[in-house]
Amino acid sequence: MMRSMIQLKRHSIIGMIHVNALPGTPKYKNNNAQIIEKAVQEAQIYKENGIEVLMIENMHDVPYVKNDVGHEISSLMGIIAYQIKQETGLPLGIQILAGANKAALAVAKNAGADFIRAEGFVFGHVADEGYIDSQAAELLRYRKHIDADNIAIFTDIKKKHSSHALTADLDITEMAHAAEFFLSNGVIVTGMHTGSSADLDELQRVKSATRLPVIVGSGITADNIHAYMPYADAFIIGSYFKKDGYWENDLDTDRIKKLVDCL
Numbered sequence: 001m002m003r004s005m006i007q008l009k010r011h012s013i014i015g016m017i018h019v020n021a022l023p024g025t026p027k028y029k030n031n032n033a034q035i036i037e038k039a040v041q042e043a044q045i046y047k048e049n050g051i052e053v054l055m056i057e058n059m060h061d062v063p064y065v066k067n068d069v070g071h072e073i074s075s076l077m078g079i080i081a082y083q084i085k086q087e088t089g090l091p092l093g094i095q096i097l098a099g100a101n102k103a104a105l106a107v108a109k110n111a112g113a114d115f116i117r118a119e120g121f122v123f124g125h126v127a128d129e130g131y132i133d134s135q136a137a138e139l140l141r142y143r144k145h146i147d148a149d150n151i152a153i154f155t156d157i158k159k160k161h162s163s164h165a166l167t168a169d170l171d172i173t174e175m176a177h178a179a180e181f182f183l184s185n186g187v188i189v190t191g192m193h194t195g196s197s198a199d200l201d202e203l204q205r206v207k208s209a210t211r212l213p214v215i216v217g218s219g220i221t222a223d224n225i226h227a228y229m230p231y232a233d234a235f236i237i238g239s240y241f242k243k244d245g246y247w248e249n250d251l252d253t254d255r256i257k258k259l260v261d262c263l
Contacts, residue, residue, distance in 0.1 A: 004150060005151070005185065006091050006114040006115055008053065008186075008234045009052070011229055011232070011233070011235070011263060012052065012233070012234040012235070013053065013235055013259070014051075014054065014055050014093065014215075014234060015043075015051035015054050015055070015241065015256075016236055016238030017043060017046075017054060018057055018060060018238060018247055018248070019039050019057065019058050019059070019060065020035045022035065022061055022073050022077070023072040023073070024073070025060070025061040025062070025073075027060055027062070032076060035076065036080055039083075040080070040083050040084055043084040043087060043088050043090070045251050045256070046090075046251075046256065047088045047090060049257055049260060050256070050260040051256065051260070053090060054090050054092050054093070055093035055094070055095065055236060056077065056080060056081060056084065056094060057096075057097065057117075057238075058077060058095075058096055059097065059194075059238075059247065061073065063128075064097040064098035064128075064129050065098065065100075065129070066098050066127075066129040066130055066132065067098070067099045067132075069100045073100075074096065077104075078107045078110050079111075081107055081108070081112075081113050082111040085111060085112045091114045092108075092111075092112075092115075093108075093113065093114060093154070094111075094115075094117070095119075098119070098127060098129040098132070099120045099127075099129070099132050101116065101135050101139050101153075102135075102139060102142050104117075104118070105143055105151060105153075106146065108151045109146050109147075109151060114150075114151065115185070116152075116154070117217075118135065118139065118154070118155045118156070120133060120134055121134060121135060121136050121139070121155035121156070121179060121182065121184060122134050122155070122182050123175060123178065124166060125158075125166065126164075126165070126166065136179075136182040136183070137182075140153070140183055153184060153185050154184070154188055154213075154215060155184040155187055155188065156187075157176055157187050157188065157189065157206070158175055158202075171205070172206055173206060173208075175187075176206045176209050176210040177209060185212070186212050186214070186233075187210060187212050187213075187214055188216075188236070189214065190217040190218040191218045191219045194218060194238075194239060196218055197219030198218060200231070203216065203228065204230075207232070213234060214231065214232055215232065215234045216232045216234075217236045220240060221240045222258045222261075225259065225262050243255075
């Protein structure tokens with residue numbers, strides 16, 4: 001029997017694990033065992049310090065391939081995700097950059113993960129990888145094809161690291177409406193880039209415009225989380241949990257504890 005789709009607790013913190021550079025990418029160091037070990041260690045650190053939902057992302061794979069990453073990426077992401085699920089038992093999400101949403105869904109299915117973060121779900125935008133088209137129709141049909149309806153698809157709207165000039169005549173609330181109409185399981189609101197804060201006014205308007213869970217996907221800190229809590233159902237946090245608040249650094253347990261104490 002298929003397990004039910006994840007239901008995030010109110011104000012869930014999703015701890016981001018930035019997996020080290022994977023095979024074939026410029027920063028890869030031929031160190032698969034170390035890549036897996038570090039990701040699992042970070043998952044355990046998060047769990048030990050009160051984080052109840054995890055997520056993995058191949059952020060060190062710069063520059064990102066658009067939409068279709070190789071099997072060398074998705075297969076190792078699957079191993080990492082499976083190991084984390086086995087070690088922690090926590091809900092787990094997958095994102096594979098850039099816009100490799102079908103690969104992320106396949107990884108989640110085979111690793112027993114619970115959700116993916118999808119960019120390019122509704123409307124198109126120009127990212128630093130080039131033009132990212134909407135994938136909702138293809139992605140949801142693929143989810144049905146692989147019998148993965150239990151895996152939630154949380155979708156970015158007005159995504160960071162992107163130009164939205166093509167949709168400048170559309171308010172972010174229209175994007176939220178479209179995501180809901182196209183059967184998203186939750187929408188993600190971010191700032192302009194990794195670590196930058198989401199616009200509070202935009203977030204409030206999105207929360208009022210949709211029945212979907214609204215997730216803040218960047219820029220949350222122990223100092224500002226209370227301002228976002230009335231309008232957000234969950235928070236994806238990576239950069240703040242690292243030493244000096246920089247995404248490439250190691251986890252800082254003091255920062256994790258400080259933010260968890262804010263809840």
